[in-house]
Amino acid sequence: MTTTRPAGRRGIPLRSALLALVLGAAAAMPTAQAQGSNWPSKPIKVVVNFPPGGAADTIARAISQPLQDALGQPVLIENRGGANGNIGGENVARAQPDGYTLLMSSGGMVSVNPHLYPKMSFDPSKDLIPVAAAARILVFLVTRPSLPPQNVKEFIAYVKERPGKLSFGSPGAGSSPHLAGEMFKAQTGLYAVHVPYRGAAPALQDLLAGQIDFAFDPGIGLNQVRAGKLRLLAVGSPRRSPLFPDVPTLDEAGLKGFDADTVFGFYAPAGTPAPIVARLNSEINRILGTPAVKERIANLGGEPVPGTPAAFHDRAMADSARFGAIIRDRKILAD
Template identity: 40%
Template sequence: MNLRQGAKIAMAAALALTLQTGFAQAWPSRPVQLVVPYPPGGVLDNFARPMAEALSKELGQPVVIDNRAGANGIIGTTRCAKAPADGYTLCISNGDIMSLNPQLYSKLSYNPKADLVPVVRMANMVAAIVVSSSIGAKNLTELAALDKANPGKVNWGTFGTGSTSHVFLTEYNRVFGTHLTHVPYNGSAPLMQALLAGDVQSAMLAHVAVAQYLESGKLRAIAVMGEKRSDFFPGIPTISEQKFDFSGENWIGMTAPAGTPSAVLERVNAAVNKILADAAFRKRSLEALGLEPVGGSRDSFAQYLVREQALWSELISHSKIKLD
C-alpha cells in the first residue's frame, strides 16, 4: 500500500465515523420500537415496560413496546431481525431465542449470529430447581437417589418440549444416570397447580413464581441456576456446586438488527447501563420480578453469547431434542 492509498483509506474511515456520529447525535428523531417476542404479563414483558419508560427519558423520544408473541419467541425475533437497521427497532432477547432455538429448529426464520447484534445484557432471571415438600430430597443427589429407588414415579414438569427446563432435565438424567419423567405443561399456572397437587414432584422455576410457596413450606428449593448463589434463594447451592460444569443462567438482553449504526448501539448501551445502576429502578423493576442486574459493554455481551451458544449446542446435541 502506498502513501496515497493509505491516505484515501484513512479519509474514508474518518468520513464514515463523522457521518455515523452525526447520525447518532440526530437519533432518535421519532419513536423507537422495542419488540418483545412474548405476550403481555410475563416476566420479560413486565421488565421491558419500565425499561422502555426509563429509556424514553434517556433518549428524549418514546420507546414503544411491540408485543409479537408466538412460536418460542420466533415470530417477534424474526420481526426484529428483518426490520430496517436504522436504530428505530430494538429487541428483547433471551437464551431461548439466541442459543436454544437455532439448535432445536432446523429451519429457523432468523439467524441470531448474522441477523442480530448484541446491545447489552440487562438482567438474570433467578431460577431454581424446586421439589414438592412431600418428598424428602434436599439436593440434586438426593433427588436422583429418590428416582432410582422409585423407578417411574418421580416426574419433572416443564413449560414444554424444547424449553430450557426440558433440555436441563435431559442433561440431569445423563449426568446422574436417572430417568425422571418429563411432563410438559402449557404455561406456569398449570405447571404450578400440578406441582402443588403432587402430579409432578420437581421443576425448574423462577423465584417470582415460587416465592410464596417456599415461604409457606409447600415447596423446597434444592439448587440455584446461575454462576453464583443468590439472595433470592438464601443458603441454596448452585447446580455447578452439585456435579454440573455449567451455570444454566436465564438471562434477558437487548439486541438490534445487524447493521444498526454502532454509535447508536453504544448510546443505547450507555443509557441502559445508567438505568440499571439506579437503585430505585433496581428495587421497583428488578427485585420485584426476581431479577438481578447485569449490564456491561456490547463486547462483554457478545463474548457471553459465544460461550452460551456453544454450551447449549452441546447440551441439545446430547438431548437429541428437535422441534421440527
C-alpha cells in the same frame, strides 16, 4: 425462507460488526448518520419474544419506563411469544434498522435456537446485533411441597425410584429451564417426563396446581417459595443466590460443574446506526445501576450485567458451545 437485506448486511462476521460499532462505524452511510442524529423522534417498540409474566417480560418492563424517561419518547412493550423466541426474534430481524424496534430476549435465541432449528427463517447471529445485556438469570430447582423430599439427595433418590412417573415443566423445548432439566437428568441418570409450555408463567401455574411435579424456575416463582407454596431445593448456578444464601447450588449437592445460567438482553436489527446502538447501550447500562431496577432483577433471583455489545456477544457464543453440547448429547428437538 430467507431474510432480505440491503447489500452489505449479511455475511459479515458478527465480531467484525461489533468492532465497527466500537470504532464509530466510519463507513456508515450518510442516511444512517442522519437517522442517528435526530433519534428518537417517535415511540420505540420493544418486542419481548416470550409471553407476559416471564423473566424476559419482567426485565423489559422494569427497564422500559426509565428508558422512556431518558429518551423522551414512549417505550412500548409488545409480547410475541412462540417457537422458543423465534417468532419475536424474526419480527425484529425483519424490522427497519432505524432504532425504533428492539428485541428483549433470553440469550437462548442466539445461543440455543440454531442448535434446535436447523432451518430457521432468519439467522440471529447475522440479522440481529446485540445492544446491551440486562441480567444474568439463574434457575432454581423447585418442587411442589406435597412431594416428600427435603433436599437434593432425597429428591434424586425419590425420582430414581419412580422412573417416568414424575414430570417437570419448562417454557418450551430448548429453553434454559428445559436444558437445566436435561443437564440434571444426564448427571443423575434419572428419568422424568418433560412437559413444554408456551412460557414460564403457565409452567409455574401448573406446578402450583400440582399438574407437574418440579421445575427449574427462572425466578418468577420465588414469591411462591417464600409463601411456602413451592419448595426450593437448589440453585442451578455456579454460586449461591444472595436471596437464599442457605440454599446450596447443584454443584455443591454433587452435580459438579452444573451451570444453567443465561443472560437476557436487548438486540436490534442488523444495520441499526452505530450512534443509536451506543446511546441505547449507555442508557441501559446506567438504568441497570438504579436501585429500582436492581431490586426488580434481584426479585427474580438474578443480577444486572451491564457491559458492551461485544461482551454480550462473547457470552452468547460461550453459552452456544455449552448448551449445544447438551442438546446434541440428549438429542433435544424443537417442539
